[in-house]
Amino acid sequence: MMNLPPLLLKDLQQVKDFNEEAFLAAHQQPSVTSVRMHPVKHSEAFAINEQVPWCSEGRYLTERPVFTLDPLYHAGAYYVQEASSMFLQQVLKQTVTDNNNLRVLDLCAAPGGKSTLLASFLGPDSLLISNEVIRTRASILEENMTRWGYMNTWVTSNDPRDLARLTGYFDVIVVDAPCSGSGLFRKDARALDEWSEANVQLCSQRQQRILADVWPALKEDGILIYATCSYSPQEDEQILDWLAAELHATGIKVATQAEWGVVETGSSKGLYGYRFSPDKVKGEGFFIAALRKTSVADAMKPVRYKALHDKKAHQQSSYLLSQDFLCLQADRENYHAINPLHEADWHQLQGKVYLRKTGIQLGMPTAKEWLPAHDVALSIDRSASLPSIALSKEQALKFLRKEDFDLPTQNKGWFLLTYNGLGLGWIKSLGNRFNNYLPKHWRIRMEIPDADWE
Incomplete structure (x- = not known):
């Protein structure tokens, strides 16, 4: 039997629609398994499974298979993602009116669930920067973004304060902040063992630092999407109040349907938050909110640059992809393809942050042939004539x-x-x-x- 921390239950008494008996009962049940299908890499996998109500590509599974033994998983046909966190799709659809020509940051992106969802949502002319400061986790993020196969997704590995150098650059920033993890008690017994009131306070302070550090990178009138997998108000509604008081952010309401079971809460300053709890939804614990930046943000000055497009390498490798691309040399052993519209972005970013991966790795030429990179095999832009x-x-x-x-x-x-x-x-x-x-x-x-x- 799972015994939940009494201090957590005490904190939750103040939360709207909290039902302790139902909450405790739900935590004696196993967690739910769900996947999100790739919108371009179509397959019959899970086609008849129940849909996650707030995500068009989300599917519930009746049991958890060994995904490692499914070639479709390795091909990027789907991503294994917790159902509640797929609500990001609803937030994006309702707060971002045009998905083209945007610059979007997923700040704490590993292992890649929200970044792959963002990549699916954005138009090809938009640019997604998926960032993970911890290098070992950044490797996992890079693999998952490669598997998802989009040219307009780049991976960085920087502290939030480094990204603050990109003043007024991003239209949307998603911060799925490090948290105390109480929403994952059913999935991860370690989260229960490690939970403490002191850790909740530590996480709250860390969340404030992360948000304050990255705030300069968001444009005026830009959208911040803040999320945690914590039930604690100190990491959820109280962070919204801090954003309003310290950074003058305003809340954005997201429409939900009653049958979904999502609870709309209000912070003391009137900002909207959306809570997911396993006694009310078919999913795990989750919190998400959308806010708008109202303060002035200085925009970065355009940089002057020399075009680095390698025409010879492009001519040798152009047969690999169906879309036009710029061919840039990543290092001595690799070239990569980026959208030509993102050339200025590459020059702007590479001087300020660590670009771990940009676009699609193409491979490299040898004396007799082109040695194709693994990225091309998984790319949604690979040529059909290969x-x-x-x-x-x-x-x-x-x-x-x-x-x-x-x-x-x-x-x-x-x-x-x-x-x-x-x-x-x-x-x-x-x-x-x-x-x-x-x-x-x-x-x-x-x-x-x-x-x-x-």
Whole structure:
């Protein structure tokens, strides 16, 4: 039996519509599993599953499968995401009237749930910066954004105070702030073990610092979306009051439907917040709010720059993608593709923040050919005319484990391997055999039971 902290229950007595008996009962039930489908990489996976009511691509699962053993997961057909946090889609639809030509920051982005949702929402001319200050978590974020496959998503790894150098640059900033994690008690027993009133206060102070540090980067009249997976008012409504008092932010109301079970709360200064609790919704604990910046924000001055588009490399690699792109050299061993409309952004940002990944990695030229990067195989912009080989599930899993498997004899050259029409990675055929170019750190390491090969 899960025993919830008495101090937390005491704090929640002040929360609108809190029902302690129902709340405690819900925390004796298992957590819910849900996924969000890719809007472009269509597949039949979970097509008939119940939809998450506030997210058009969200689906509930009746049980939790071993996602590692599903090639569609590795192809980016869906993202495993907690259902309550998918409410971000509703907030975006109702507060951002035009999804084109925006500059958007996901400040605390790892592992990538909200960033992949943002990427799906934004138009191709918008630019998403997904940031994670902790380098080990940034690696996971980079993998997930690569799997999602959008050219207009870049990954950075910076402290919020570093991003403050980008004064007045962002139209929207999403801050899914580090928190005490009480909303995840059903999913993660460690969150319950680590919870304390002192940690709630520490998290509240950290949240204020993060928000104050990044605030200069938001444009005047820009949108801040603040979220936590904490039930504690000190990390939720009280942070909204702090934003109103210290940064003069104003609240934005988001429409909900009664049958969803989402509770609209008001802070003492009249700002709107939206609470999710497992006794009321089919999901875990979550809090989200949208606010508008009313104070003046100094805009960055445009930078003068020399065009770095590599015409020769572009000519060699243009067959890989169906969309036009600028070809920039990332380092000695890699080129990357970005939207031509984002050239000025690249020059503006690279001098102020650490750009970990920009756009789609293309690979590099050798003396005789172009060596394609893994990114291209997963990109939604990859060319439909690339030579490809469709794999069975058994073949796909063996490819993902970097094990030997049989393929019909092919002509020599590079082939894209697909599963259910979605790219998985590259092989180079040598005629009577082939080399597997799946990056080593993407390899499935777990043993696969016999029943999961088919």
